[in-house]
Amino acid sequence: MTVTDELVRNVVQEVLSHMRNGKAPTNGQSRAWGVFADVDSAVTAAAKAQREFEGRGLDERRKTVACIRKICLEQADTLGREELEETKIGRLVHKIEKLKVIADRIPGVEFLRTEAFSGENGITLTEYAPFGVIGIITPVTHSLPTLACNAINMLAAGNSLVCNPHPAGARIACKGVRLFNQAIHQAIGIDNLLTIIETPTLESAKAIFDHREVKMLCVTGGPAVGRAALRSPKRAIVAGPGNPPVVVDETADIDNAARCIVAGGAYDNNLLCIGEKEVFAVASIFDELMEAMTRHKAVRLDAKQIEALTKAAFVGGEKGKLVVNKDLIGQDAAVLADKAGVRVPADTELLFGETQESHPFVEEEQMMPFVPFVRCRDVDQAIALAKKYEHGFKHTAIIHSRNVDTITRMGREMDTSLFVQNGPSMASLGSGGEGYLSFSIATPTGEGVTTPLTFTRQRRTTTVGGMRVL
Numbered sequence: 001m002t003v004t005d006e007l008v009r010n011v012v013q014e015v016l017s018h019m020r021n022g023k024a025p026t027n028g029q030s031r032a033w034g035v036f037a038d039v040d041s042a043v044t045a046a047a048k049a050q051r052e053f054e055g056r057g058l059d060e061r062r063k064t065v066a067c068i069r070k071i072c073l074e075q076a077d078t079l080g081r082e083e084l085e086e087t088k089i090g091r092l093v094h095k096i097e098k099l100k101v102i103a104d105r106i107p108g109v110e111f112l113r114t115e116a117f118s119g120e121n122g123i124t125l126t127e128y129a130p131f132g133v134i135g136i137i138t139p140v141t142h143s144l145p146t147l148a149c150n151a152i153n154m155l156a157a158g159n160s161l162v163c164n165p166h167p168a169g170a171r172i173a174c175k176g177v178r179l180f181n182q183a184i185h186q187a188i189g190i191d192n193l194l195t196i197i198e199t200p201t202l203e204s205a206k207a208i209f210d211h212r213e214v215k216m217l218c219v220t221g222g223p224a225v226g227r228a229a230l231r232s233p234k235r236a237i238v239a240g241p242g243n244p245p246v247v248v249d250e251t252a253d254i255d256n257a258a259r260c261i262v263a264g265g266a267y268d269n270n271l272l273c274i275g276e277k278e279v280f281a282v283a284s285i286f287d288e289l290m291e292a293m294t295r296h297k298a299v300r301l302d303a304k305q306i307e308a309l310t311k312a313a314f315v316g317g318e319k320g321k322l323v324v325n326k327d328l329i330g331q332d333a334a335v336l337a338d339k340a341g342v343r344v345p346a347d348t349e350l351l352f353g354e355t356q357e358s359h360p361f362v363e364e365e366q367m368m369p370f371v372p373f374v375r376c377r378d379v380d381q382a383i384a385l386a387k388k389y390e391h392g393f394k395h396t397a398i399i400h401s402r403n404v405d406t407i408t409r410m411g412r413e414m415d416t417s418l419f420v421q422n423g424p425s426m427a428s429l430g431s432g433g434e435g436y437l438s439f440s441i442a443t444p445t446g447e448g449v450t451t452p453l454t455f456t457r458q459r460r461t462t463t464v465g466g467m468r469v470l
């Protein structure tokens with residue numbers, strides 16, 4: 001066995017926690033630290049942990065959440081690298097960044113509040129209480145960041161959770177759960193506030209959906225898992241798919257628009273659900289915009305190259321419909337360029353090119369760093385096409401314009417959960433814009449950017465004829 005720093009740290013933590021509990025280690029058997037083979041054991045352990053946690057008060061919740069933030073910040077380099085090695089999609093720099101931002105941008109206990117009514121008849125308080133055990137499903141695009149973010153929100157609100165991770169990102173998610181539980185156990189003496197299924201399957205997901213001790217669901221992923229959660233009789237928070245369009249009109253700051261489209265569309269190789277997926281630009285500035293893109297490390301493909309890339313990027317699905325080729329999801333721009341038959345500089349951020357609106361790269365959520373640009377006669381057509389290809393997901397839309405009337409009209413038309421003006425998509429989650437972050441944006445169920453309050457029950461307490469001291 002190789003003795004690593006991590007192994008030593010784990011052994012020391014285990015010995016310390018046993019000393020704290022006054023118990024002897026169990027015959028050298030290592031603890032599961034939240035990682036379980038079956039759903040019933042995972043849920044039972046999470047339910048027991050939650051009952052104890054609920055009685056502990058807000059200070060202990062703060063300490064618990066701080067453990068997760070600290071690990072994400074201090075071990076971001078290692079964990080980010082391991083996530084990339086396992087999932088093989090995205091970019092290392094962004095895998096690391098997505099963990100670091102968890103330290104200060106995900107809302108925690110401070111987000112909980114009490115509302116009060118005070119009058120002649122006394123006083124009434126509305127407070128936000130935990131649900132219990134929450135079942136979560138996480139995507140491969142941000143396996144550990146979604147788990148850590150959901151955990152901070154849910155634990156801050158006094159819940160515990162059981163996770164069915166994406167099978168292709170399960171190893172890093174299990175490692176996160178072990179690290180978080182070890183640190184939380186050391187801090188407050190409770191294990192299993194997070195539990196996870198070591199080898200997740202669709203059956204284990206269903207077993208979580210159906211388990212009577214699971215009081216709420218939060219699923220983050222594409223259309224299939226969203227539909228499955230919406231069919232469940234339990235309250236479900238569904239963070240579903242997107243296909244975010246960008247509109248650029250003739251009043252826009254063209255260079256800023258190009259810079260922002262590259263920043264958002266290239267982030268983690270376009271894996272973000274909020275990331276720029278297709279652009280509708282008005283004809284009068286179209287060529288200028290295409291030119292500006294090339295000043296920001298984006299490489300333009302011609303029609304033949306786009307055709308070659310399209311053949312590699314889409315495969316035949318059910319009923320002859322083209323679907324995205326999973327092998328190219330989250331790959332580097334240079335890999336896509338190779339499929340297009342062109343060599344690009346190694347530091348190329350994004351590929352782009354002109355297509356018709358009916359092109360599969362416009363229609364599908366490609367999740368790879370090629371962004372199609374569609375030439376529109378005017379901004380009315382651009383907004384209409386943006387609405388059409390957002391597919392009613394009500395997820396994210398972006399506009400670059402200095403015309404307040406146009407911006408307002410597009411915001412109304414799109415009716416999306418996130419609407420960004422004159423910035424990259426990430427600005428809507430506090431990166432270059434104001435506000436807080438979540439890796440689960442609840443779209444069809446309407447909660448938007450999730451917070452601790454999303455995972456609470458409202459409880460009201462009323463005092464009649466007293467406690468108003470005015």
Ligand code: NAD
Nearest residue numbers: 139140165166205221222225228239240241242273440441
């Ligand atoms: P995916 O839909 O393939 O998988 C997501 C999760 O759902 C995985 O854990 C998977 O195992 C599980 N799953 C799939 N079908 C299921 C079913 N029928 N029953 C139960 N579980 C099921 O998605 P992905 O490739 O992992 O992630 C990318 C997708 O997620 C994109 O569509 C993206 O837009 C979306 N996403 C949305 C948000 C958001 O906040 N709205 C955030 C991240 C990703």
